[in-house]
Amino acid sequence: MHMSQPRINVTRRLTFAAGHILAKPEWDDARNREVFGACAGDHGHNYELEVSVSGSVDEDTGMVINLREVDRIVKDLVIHDVDHRHLNRDVPWLEGCLPTTENVALAIWRRLEGRLPSARLERVRLKETENNAVEVERG
Ligand code: NI
Numbered sequence: 001m002h003m004s005q006p007r008i009n010v011t012r013r014l015t016f017a018a019g020h021i022l023a024k025p026e027w028d029d030a031r032n033r034e035v036f037g038a039c040a041g042d043h044g045h046n047y048e049l050e051v052s053v054s055g056s057v058d059e060d061t062g063m064v065i066n067l068r069e070v071d072r073i074v075k076d077l078v079i080h081d082v083d084h085r086h087l088n089r090d091v092p093w094l095e096g097c098l099p100t101t102e103n104v105a106l107a108i109w110r111r112l113e114g115r116l117p118s119a120r121l122e123r124v125r126l127k128e129t130e131n132n133a134v135e136v137e138r139g
Contacts, residue, residue, distance in 0.1 A: 009122050010063075011052040012070040016083040019044040020099040048127040049078070051112065053119035065119040077111050101126050101134040109136040 021043070022036035023029075032040040051074050055064040081091050087099035093111060097103050105126035113121050120138075127133040 005056075007054050008057060008064055009052045009054050010065060010067060010070075010119075011050050011123075012067045012074065014049045014051070014071065014074055014079055015046065016049065016079050017044060017046050018082050018085055018087050020087040022098060022100060024098065045128050047082075049074070049108065050123070050125040050127075051121070052123040052125075053116050054122045055119040065116065070116060070119075073115060074112065077115060078108050101128045101132060105134045105136045 019042065020039070021041065022039040023032040027035075029040070051070060053065055053070065057064055081093070085091055087094055087104060094104065094107055097107060105124050108126065109121070109124045112124065122138050124136045125133060126136075
């Protein structure tokens with residue numbers, strides 16, 4: 001009988017603070033306010049980022065991946081570029097991107113995919129406020 005192996009996800013949480021403004025230049029103020037609410041003005045958020053990867057458990061270490069390694073890679077590729085920066089103008093890989101939580105989470109996914117050795121990226125969760133979060137998952 002074939003017993004399927006459960007998939008094991010491991011998750012590292014990191015935080016950053018960044019500014020953004022959600023406004024489309026081709027829309028007037030009223031329309032931007034209507035669609036984006038308080039985010040239509042310049043302001044910042046304390047973001048929480050969760051990065052989940054899967055893989056098989058290494059027999060020697062008992063781990064899928066060393067979370068210190070995940071932490072280092074995510075800091076190098078993402079946090080270093082966005083922490084205490086303005087997402088509309090300071091981040092090369094967000095250029096031309098309206099920095100909604102969705103768009104930023106997707107950009108982070110694309111930045112990390114394939115960059116974590118011996119583990120597969122499964123999920124990027126970006127929490128913008130206590131009440132709002134976006135998840136990007138492997139399709
Ligand atoms: Ni905002």
